[in-house]
Amino acid sequence: MPFIKNNSLAAILPGKTVLDIFTGTCSVGYSFKRTNRIIANDSEQYAYIISKALLGNYSDIAICDVISKINFAFEKNFKQANQIYGGFANEEITILDNGVVSEITNFYSSVPTIWNGKISEVTKAQHLFLQYYSNSYFGVTQAAEIDSLRIAIEEYRKTSLFAPLMAALYYAMKECVFSKDGHMAQPLGFEKNTSKLLKIRRKSIFALFSAKLTEFFSCDFVTSIYENECFNLNFEDLLELPKIRNEVDVIYADPPYTDMQYSRYYHILNFVTHYKPAPLTTISGSYTKGLYTDGRFQSKLSTRSKSLDTFTTLVDFCCAFQKNLVVSFAYPSNTVLQKTDRYVMSIESLISLCTERFGVSSVDVHSCDYTHSNNRNSEQKKVMEYLVVCKRN
Numbered sequence: 253m254p255f256i257k258n259n260s261l262a263a264i265l266p267g268k269t270v271l272d273i274f275t276g277t278c279s280v281g282y283s284f285k286r287t288n289r290i291i292a293n294d295s296e297q298y299a300y301i302i303s304k305a306l307l308g309n310y311s312d313i314a315i316c317d318v319i320s321k322i323n324f325a326f327e328k329n330f331k332q333a334n335q336i337y338g339g340f341a342n343e344e345i346t347i348l349d350n351g352v353v354s355e356i357t358n359f360y361s362s363v364p365t366i367w368n369g370k371i372s373e374v375t376k377a378q379h380l381f382l383q384y385y386s387n388s389y390f391g392v393t394q395a396a397e398i399d400s401l402r403i404a405i406e407e408y409r410k411t412s413l414f415a416p417l418m419a420a421l422y423y424a425m426k427e428c429v430f431s432k433d434g435h436m437a438q439p440l441g442f443e444k445n446t447s448k449l450l451k452i453r454r455k456s457i458f459a460l461f462s463a464k465l466t467e468f469f470s471c472d473f474v475t476s477i478y479e480n481e482c483f484n485l486n487f488e489d490l491l492e493l494p495k496i497r498n499e500v501d502v503i504y505a506d507p508p509y510t511d512m513q514y515s516r517y518y519h520i521l522n523f524v525t526h527y528k529p530a531p532l533t534t535i536s537g538s539y540t541k542g543l544y545t546d547g548r549f550q551s552k553l554s555t556r557s558k559s560l561d562t563f564t565t566l567v568d569f570c571c572a573f574q575k576n577l578v579v580s581f582a583y584p585s586n587t588v589l590q591k592t593d594r595y596v597m598s599i600e601s602l603i604s605l606c607t608e609r610f611g612v613s614s615v616d617v618h619s620c621d622y623t624h625s626n627n628r629n630s631e632q633k634k635v636m637e638y639l640v641v642c643k644r645n
Contacts, residue, residue, distance in 0.1 A: 253283050259618040259639045263576040268501035273487050278303040289478035293490050298521035300484035304415035307480040315469040325404035333396040337382050341392045357442050360387035374529040388439040389429050397457035416468040422521050424460035435517040438542040491569050502576035508554040509582050510594045515548035559596035571609050577642040582635045610642040
């Protein structure tokens with residue numbers, strides 16, 4: 253963040269409206285929240301919810317009353333879940349205490365879910381995580397906790413509290429998910445990851461949720477004097493809005509670097525947000541390893557053949573409507589030793605596009621060494637983190 257903020261100051265002036273157009277977890281938008289009005293956008297539903305949570309203000313809300321109501325509803329819902337899956341939850345404790353891989357595998361195979369065919373059809377939006385993911389991404393007790401909290405949170409859907417409540421649940425799920433590196437592309441296998449399973453299954457979704465929720469009401473949470481806004485649109489549709497054309501001064505863009513769709517990595521967060529029964533995704537007659545449900549968003553920005561042309565739309569918009577543009581992009585630091593075949597465009601192509609449209613003298617390029625986690629391997633991946641700052645004439 254210091255690298256991004258310090259090198260963006262020439263383009264992002266205090267008091268101006270900043271559009272964080274591919275907001276993700278809204279870390280950049282939140283970092284400018286104190287000094288600027290922020291408009292955040294992302295095509296992914298979970299990212300939109302996180303943005304609303306981080307860009308809101310909650311100082312006038314009685315948090316004790318909220319926590320008390322959530323706790324009461326959670327306990328009620330959790331008791332209902334135990335009436336259905338309580339026997340499995342009790343057995344899970346014994347199985348995990350024993351720590352025998354074969355017993356763990358056999359137990360979770362016996363837990364009824366829609367994926368293993370022990371539940372034929374899910375028609376009611378209640379206890380969905382028990383029915384979908386209580387033997388894979390999460391344990392039985394953890395799935396019951398997710399369901400119990402999600403049902404409680406639904407009562408706040410039409411209030412400003414819905415976003416921070418959901419964001420706190422996302423955090424707890426991320427901390428407890430049984431998958432690689434904390435993302436949710438696919439669950440891990442029990443045999444090769446037993447020690448991680450035994451550690452992570454002992455975590456409480458409810459405890460992590462409660463701790464995170466209080467942070468939104470603490471003195472450390474940044475408040476804003478501005479009326480921030482959030483959108484959940486394809487960025488090309490967003491650019492058609494008069495508000496964006498007339499009110500935005502600078503656009504911060506952190507587009508996808510590789511051809512791996514974000515909806516693959518965080519599909520479970522969208523599932524818990526919509527919280528409705530969904531058809532199961534199949535490929536060649538088999539379920540996907542990630543246990544995906546249908547309807548995942550596929551971005552052209554994460555497609556190698558379409559990414560550069562699609563991103564050109566944003567650059568041309570900034571030039572046409574006199575917007576400053578700050579682009580964050582990562583690329584391998586050594587293209588000889590590191591493969592670039594998964595990257596949607598080269599850094600040279602991106603810089604060339606910006607200098608061609610804005611003019612060489614109006615574009616500054618900053619870079620620093622960085623490391624990305626490598627989801628396929630255990631080692632980190634060395635990259636150069638670039639910031640391309642384009643100033644309108």
